[in-house]
Amino acid sequence: MDWVTFLSRSIDALAWPITVVIVALVFRRPILELLPLLRHVRFRDMELQFGKELASARKETEELEFQRGVTFDPVPRFQKAVELATAHPPAAIMEAWKIVEDELRQLAVRTGQEIDPRDPSTVFTSMRREGRIGPGAGSLFNRLRRLRNEAAHSINIDIGEGQALEYVDLAETMAAFISNLGKKRSARPKDKS
Incomplete structure (x- = not known):
């Protein structure tokens, strides 16, 4: 192989990778701004939707009936x-979920329900079925x-500090909600108008 053929094949082989790097460098700022908008990323058999799920969970927290003027x-x-x-x-995330599960165990004691020691969420599920x-x-x-399961079992997931803090905040809201289930509430004072 002469040097002209070698040079030609090298340019041929490197043209696309170099073009991709140049485009990525030129458009790095717009690309970085679009990254948070990704709905999911697929890597082999795993689909990551952590950020989207957190946003949906935050929206659900704001819509919940227990958030409307009720303090816990x-x-x-x-x-x-x-x-x-x-x-x-x-x-x-694991620590925050552990606290939610502890609150479920305490709820089982308060309400006299049987609990599966390996899965305390059965208490929540049964109360959900009862309409409570x-x-x-x-x-x-x-x-x-x-x-929580995604954070615990996915090895290729990249969870940032902000996402973890948001999860902790949501778990704290859920734990407060669970903590107040089964407790007697005082009657609201009647409006005297």
Whole structure:
């Protein structure tokens, strides 16, 4: 092979990769602005939708009936999850979900329900079936559980600190909701108008 043929084949082989790199460099800012809008990313058999799921969970939290002017006792045990979010975001998600499960165990005790020690979410599911929990709370609970499972079992997922903190916040809202289930509420004062 002479040098002209070698040069020609090298240019032929490198033309597309070089073009892609140049386009990526020229349009890097618009590309970076579009990345958060991705609905999902496929990598082999895994489909990642973590960011989209978080956004949907946030929207469900805002729409829930228990968010409309009702205050709940906070669940103060989330500080460890917040601290973990910086160093290891998936661990923060696991810690936050563990607190939600602890609240489910306490709910089972308060309401006298049997509980599967391996899956305390059965308490929530049975209350949902009985109509004691609305569809919004049920949807948020299921979404948080799916996100936790994705964080726990997906090795190719990249969860950032912001996403972990948002998950912790949503889990804290869910834990407060669960914490207040089965508790007696005082009657609201009647309007004297």
